[in-house]
Amino acid sequence: MMLLTKKMIEIRNILQKVGQSSTLTLPSIVVIGSQSSGKSSVLEAIVGHEFLPKGTNMVTRRPIELTLINTPGSRSEYGEFPDLGLGKISDFSSIQRTLTELNLAVPDSQCVSDDPIRLSISSPNVPDLSLIDLPGYIQVVGHNQPLELKQKISELCDKYIQAPNVILAISAADVDLANSAALRASRRVDPRGERTIGVVTKMDLVDAVRGSAILNDRQYPLRLGYVGVVSRVPTSTGIFKTGKTDVLTAITKNENAYFSSHPLEFGPGSDVSVGTTTLRKKLMHVLEQTMSASLQTTSDAIQQELEEATYEFKVQYNDRPLSAESYLAESLDAFKHSFKQFAEEFGRPQMHELLKNELDQRVLDLLAARYWNKPITDLSVPILEPDNLADLPKADPESLFWHRRLDASTSSLTKLGVGRLATTVVASAIQSHVDNLIGQSTFVSHPFARQAITEAASSILNDRFYSTSDQVENCIKPFKFDIDMEDREWTQGREHVQGVLKKELDACEGAMKDLESTVGGRRKLKEVLHFVDKARKGDIVVENENQAGAGGFSAALLQKGIYPSQIRQPRQKLTQIVGREAAFLRDRADIIKMRLMAVKSKQCANMKNKYHCPEVFLDAVATKLASTAVLFLNVELLSEFYYNFPRELDTRLGRHLSEEDVEKFAKEDPKIKKHLEVIRRKELLELVLDKMESLRQLEGREGQRNKPG
Numbered sequence: 265m266m267l268l269t270k271k272m273i274e275i276r277n278i279l280q281k282v283g284q285s286s287t288l289t290l291p292s293i294v295v296i297g298s299q300s301s302g303k304s305s306v307l308e309a310i311v312g313h314e315f316l317p318k319g320t321n322m323v324t325r326r327p328i329e330l331t332l333i334n335t336p337g338s339r340s341e342y343g344e345f346p347d348l349g350l351g352k353i354s355d356f357s358s359i360q361r362t363l364t365e366l367n368l369a370v371p372d373s374q375c376v377s378d379d380p381i382r383l384s385i386s387s388p389n390v391p392d393l394s395l396i397d398l399p400g401y402i403q404v405v406g407h408n409q410p411l412e413l414k415q416k417i418s419e420l421c422d423k424y425i426q427a428p429n430v431i432l433a434i435s436a437a438d439v440d441l442a443n444s445a446a447l448r449a450s451r452r453v454d455p456r457g458e459r460t461i462g463v464v465t466k467m468d469l470v471d472a473v474r475g476s477a478i479l480n481d482r483q484y485p486l487r488l489g490y491v492g493v494v495s496r497v498p499t500s501t502g503i504f505k506t507g508k509t510d511v512l513t514a515i516t517k518n519e520n521a522y523f524s525s526h527p528l529e530f531g532p533g534s535d536v537s538v539g540t541t542t543l544r545k546k547l548m549h550v551l552e553q554t555m556s557a558s559l560q561t562t563s564d565a566i567q568q569e570l571e572e573a574t575y576e577f578k579v580q581y582n583d584r585p586l587s588a589e590s591y592l593a594e595s596l597d598a599f600k601h602s603f604k605q606f607a608e609e610f611g612r613p614q615m616h617e618l619l620k621n622e623l624d625q626r627v628l629d630l631l632a633a634r635y636w637n638k639p640i641t642d643l644s645v646p647i648l649e650p651d652n653l654a655d656l657p658k659a660d661p662e663s664l665f666w667h668r669r670l671d672a673s674t675s676s677l678t679k680l681g682v683g684r685l686a687t688t689v690v691a692s693a694i695q696s697h698v699d700n701l702i703g704q705s706t707f708v709s710h711p712f713a714r715q716a717i718t719e720a721a722s723s724i725l726n727d728r729f730y731s732t733s734d735q736v737e738n739c740i741k742p743f744k745f746d747i748d749m750e751d752r753e754w755t756q757g758r759e760h761v762q763g764v765l766k767k768e769l770d771a772c773e774g775a776m777k778d779l780e781s782t783v784g785g786r787r788k789l790k791e792v793l794h795f796v797d798k799a800r801k802g803d804i805v806v807e808n809e810n811q812a813g814a815g816g817f818s819a820a821l822l823q824k825g826i827y828p829s830q831i832r833q834p835r836q837k838l839t840q841i842v843g844r845e846a847a848f849l850r851d852r853a854d855i856i857k858m859r860l861m862a863v864k865s866k867q868c869a870n871m872k873n874k875y876h877c878p879e880v881f882l883d884a885v886a887t888k889l890a891s892t893a894v895l896f897l898n899v900e901l902l903s904e905f906y907y908n909f910p911r912e913l914d915t916r917l918g919r920h921l922s923e924e925d926v927e928k929f930a931k932e933d934p935k936i937k938k939h940l941e942v943i944r945r946k947e948l949l950e951l952v953l954d955k956m957e958s959l960r961q962l963e964g965r966e967g968q969r970n971k972p973g
């Protein structure tokens with residue numbers, strides 16, 4: 265019938281995993297006694313090993329929940345701390361060290377803690393038992409101990425000695441039972457002595473007649489009786505020194521020698537229980553009885569808890585099944601699916617557009633720097649060359665000046681590092697698309713997965729970066745020497761650059777509007793502009809005035825507008841800054857309008873007039889560069905990425921993750937965490953209930969068999 269305790273202990277361990285349900289406990293044997301009453305010696309005699317912390321400095325500071333697991337047929341003996349993950353420890357002195365460390369980690373100022381240490385010991389030589397060792401009661405508080413320590417120990421013990429637990433009250437034979445702290449505590453919670461076993465240690469220290477009288481005590485009658493033991497390990501055997509740890513045999517031998525030398529008092533006819541072996545048997549029997557008695561109440565409590573969990577699962581989660589693995593797998597599938605959709609929508613045309621936009625900005629910068637210079641108004645500067653802007657419409661196609669100008673501009677464009685630029689533009693677009701996809705996926709609330717995905721993308725992109733950018737640079741190389749342009753390309757360029765110029769014009773005008781609101785209206789800005797123009801012409805002197813020209817830069821620059829730091833400048837200074845900015849924008853808008861008209865004019869319709877229309881020519885060159893670059897980007901970067909990314913995701917978030925990591929991942933999302941916990945609780949409770957049901961059937965059969973007749 266010993267099977268019952270074993271099964272119940274198993275159930276108890278499962279229940280501990282359910283957590284949060286302190287109500288669901290199965291009975292244990294709680295060991296209490298004064299310090300030095302021999303509590304540790306008794307426990308070690310039961311286990312057959314020396315493993316408890318020793319020393320005078322209050323070495324038991326936390327409850328030790330000890331589960332003994334009988335493993336018949338096995339030869340190995342080991343302990344495990346389920347909360348520490350240290351694995352199986354077969355060296356008992358190492359268990360002792362760990363227990364000492366865990367106890368001493370409770371600071372002296374606190375001295376006791378109610379956070380239990382869980383330890384299980386598996387051995388063929390231990391009975392199936394579940395025992396709880398508690399700090400010993402003290403008489404006086406030590407000088408470096410908190411005053412309320414006595415109280416704290418007593419309260420901690422009180423918590424554990426409640427029903428249905430069995431109390432193992434340890435008292436030493438050489439101390440009057442009336443003074444036994446253990447019996448006093450037990451009386452308070454078990455006044456009729458129904459679930460207390462009295463253990464009287466150190467029987468060898470009193471004479472046999474007196475010893476026998478103690479065990480027959482009538483003053484503190486206990487239904488489960490008293491057992492006398494001599495549980496000190498005889499030092500003469502030198503057991504601990506040699507490391508041979510058959511403590512049990514040594515104690516039993518010593519004990520038997522003592523008790524059998526007093527047959528009258530302790531012999532078979534004496535009516536008293538003595539010896540560690542007897543105690544063990546009694547413990548097993550009593551625990552089993554108690555467990556069996558609590559079977560019904562516990563299973564009712566579990567049933568109720570299960571009903572609550574089932575209700576929560578239904579109401580809050582609509583009975584939707586979920587596991588950490590399935591959650592990850594589904595999230596990953598959904599993410600890959602959205603990535604696939606993205607891949608279908610992002611290809612050569614999209615890359616071309618991105619790259620062309622980038623190149624358009626470079627073209628604008630080039631035009632501004634090389635063609636759109638403001639007519640020089642400062643008469644101190646000698647005019648050596650044709651005035652770019654003013655003379656552009658009548659540029660002489662035979663003039664070396666205009667040839668050189670266009671060649672230099674084209675060459676700046678083709679040599680600006682298109683390979684690197686194109687690769688950067690596309691790679692960062694991909695990266696930010698991936699970030700967007702993460703943002704729309706369930707992974708958004710999982711920092712771990714978010715990082716894994718971002719890294720998966722960047723690792724592939726980084727891997728491909730240099731070779732892609734070299735390849736692209738190589739393939740546009742011919743354009744650095746010669747540009748062969750067809751009419752069709754010219755026409756397209758003329759069409760396209762009009763759009764670019766219009767957009768730039770809009771940007772200028774938008775920025776101008778922003779400035780207006782900064783200074784407080786259109787009129788105010790006009791005044792400021794007037795002031796700046798006068799300063800430019802030298803009519804007034806403005807401190808620190810630099811050359812305010814329409815040097816001309818791209819839309820990106822225009823969008824910057826006024827910096828907050830500039831707003832904090834003194835008023836006069838701010839007016840200068842705003843004024844200069846406004847003058848620049850106004851001049852630029854004027855130039856763009858003028859050039860837009862030129863591009864639209866008949867003259868620019870014909871490629872022969874390319875020196876008049878550098879805007880069209882450079883636009884067409886930029887298109888050629890973009891188209892060629894995209895061909896190679898597609899092969900070297902995009903296709904590679906599309907192929908490798910889902911695989912990289914599988915590697916980082918799929919099969920390589922340990923079960924723990926998957927669990928950790930899923931629980932990053934508090935909603936998922938709660939969902940998973942409800943399911944787990946439900947499953948564990950169902951499992952427990954199932955086990956309990958089969959136990960009850962087993963009991964029923966045993967009962968039938970034991971019926972007389």
Ligand code: GDP
Nearest residue numbers: 299300301302303304305465466493494495496
């Ligand atoms: P605890 O503080 O209650 O855990 O007590 P211990 O088990 O550490 O025992 C306190 C002291 O009493 C130790 O020196 C033990 O060797 C000694 N002791 C324990 N049991 C017996 C016993 O049955 N007989 C004798 N003579 N000494 C014992």
